Amino acid sequence: MARIESKVRELVGSDADMRDAVETVLERADDGEVAWADVRDELTSGQWGRLIEKGILVDGDEGFKLADADATRAGLEAPDEDSGSASATSTSVDTGDSSWSKYDKGAAVVTVGLFLGYSVSEVRDVIGGVMDVFLGPLATMLPFYAVVMVLALATGLYSTLLQANLMDMEKMGKYQERMKEIQKRQKDAKERGDDAALEKIQEEQMEAMGDQMGMFKEQFRPMVWIMFLTIPVFLWMYWAIGVGGANAQPHVTLEPLVLPMIGTVAWKDAVLGPMQAWIIWYFLCSMGFTQIIRKGLNIDMTPSSA
Known part of the structure; x- marks a missing residue:
């Protein structure tokens, strides 16, 4: 067998x-x-x-x-020359332990609870009021478009650092390399008509599925911490702008916003489908600052087995 x-x-x-x-x-x-x-x-x-x-x-x-x-x-x-040596190389790749710590699991639970703030106004008001203790002084010093830029810079910085420190790019690169090598051996075995080698490779593919789940967990781990820190910031912006209901009132001074290629709009105007102007402005700032931060800190988020 x-x-x-x-x-x-x-x-x-x-x-x-x-x-x-x-x-x-x-x-x-x-x-x-x-x-x-x-x-x-x-x-x-x-x-x-x-x-x-x-x-x-x-x-x-x-x-x-x-x-x-x-x-x-x-x-x-010892394995044979045709398929055994390649199989040994593949199974020797150690993708490591992708299990979450108790802190990761705790952050995930809290993050799920924070999502309630998007649909429950009472939760949003509580979180917005707490965050306003820290962000309110900033909103009194700067125009609100600049406040959003500062928040986008901060979220881009810690998101990049969290991804760089919590995601093992080398481990993910090894997994991708292993899967490519398995697929190559499978193609070669099909061309040779080697049914015995194909059976071994298929068994190896099934066992590699466990590694795939580990890689998904590895990728999602920093996202939990990013959302854990970012959702309260978003809920504060919701609260400050007065988003979330017909009777919601802004808690900061809002002047018209000028968006590139769109022009002057109100903060809660729908600009791109249902997406409002303030979300578009935040994402534009966030994407720009994130690219600058990655270049400045020389952080490469591409999986590599080197």
Whole structure:
């Protein structure tokens, strides 16, 4: 069974101690069957569990048995020239641990709660009032278009720094490189008509799906912190401009806004579909400042395996 051979090769390739564990199970298997009591002096419970999890050991008549003893032995041998070496290179890529800390999870929960401010005026008023303690003095010193520029600069700065520090570009680059290499080997195997190699590669693709979920979590982790810090700023702008209801009144002095290629508009005028002028102005400032910050700090957000 090619799949059993591939699983054994992956286990021993990722953990050198698993080779001794597999050899012990092979040695002590009686007519293909082995019990935990037969090997517990040589194997840890974790190693025993991994053999069962991978399907190398399956239920037997009196305990467990090897799913395929010959394939298990073959998995301990060096891979062949055509497909094994490439497979070993691929499975040796360590995409690391993308698990979130308790702080990441806490920030995610709070962020979900902050989203209520967009639809619940009471929540928006509370957050807006609290943020006004810090941002109100700025609004009295500068015209509001300049206040939005300052906020766009601040959010662009910490967004860039959070992405640079919380996203591992090298790890993501390794994952992308691994997937490209798997696809290349799959194409070559199809051209050769090598069904055995295709079966191994398909199994490897299924196992790589777990890495893909890890990469999604890796990408979303900085977004949680960015939203955690940015949503209160947006809710303050909602509150300050008086967005969110027919009776909502602005809490700052608002002069007409001049947008590029559009001209003079009111802050709450719909400019691009339903998007109001203040949102357009914020995004224009944010995108411009973010590019300047990345260039100035020499921060590259492109995944790289180098």
